[in-house]
Amino acid sequence: MEGVFPMTIPQEIRQTVEGKLGSYIEHRIPEHVRDEVRLKYKVRGNSVTLSEERPVFWKPDLWVGIKVAQFRFDPIGGKWTLYWADRNSKWHEYYDLAPSEDFQHLLEEVEEDPTGIFWG
Numbered sequence: 001m002e003g004v005f006p007m008t009i010p011q012e013i014r015q016t017v018e019g020k021l022g023s024y025i026e027h028r029i030p031e032h033v034r035d036e037v038r039l040k041y042k043v044r045g046n047s048v049t050l051s052e053e054r055p056v057f058w059k060p061d062l063w064v065g066i067k068v069a070q071f072r073f074d075p076i077g078g079k080w081t082l083y084w085a086d087r088n089s090k091w092h093e094y095y096d097l098a099p100s101e102d103f104q105h106l107l108e109e110v111e112e113d114p115t116g117i118f119w120g
Contacts (some may be wrong), residue, residue, distance in 0.1 A: 039068075053066075069084060102107070
C-alpha cells in the first residue's frame with residue numbers, strides 16, 4: 001500500500017537515535033544547573049520530540065516543558081525531517097535543511113540554531 005507507514009521507528013535506528021540524544025543532553029546541560037533546566041525526548045510513532053523543562057518558580061517540584069524540535073522519520077525514504085514548534089505548540093517543517101538520512105546532521109542544526117527558531 002502506497003503512503004502507509006509503519007507505526008514505529010525501526011528498533012536499530014531508534015537505539016542509535018536514543019544514544020545520540022542521550023549524549024547530546026548529557027553534554028548540553030552542565031551538571032551544576034540540572035536542578036534548573038533539563039532536556040528530555042519522547043519517541044512516539046515515527047517522531048522524536050525534544051523538549052526543555054524548567055521548574056515553576058512558585059512550585060519548584062513542578063516542571064513545565066517547552067517543545068524545542070521534532071524529528072520525523074520516513075521509513076520508506078529512510079530520511080529524517082526536522083520540525084519547529086510555534087508559540088501554540090503547532091509543528092512546522094524547518095525548510096532551511098533538507099531531510100537527511102543522518103539524524104546527527106539535523107541534531108547539529110538544532111544545536112547551532114542559525115535562525116534562532118529552536119533556542120530563541
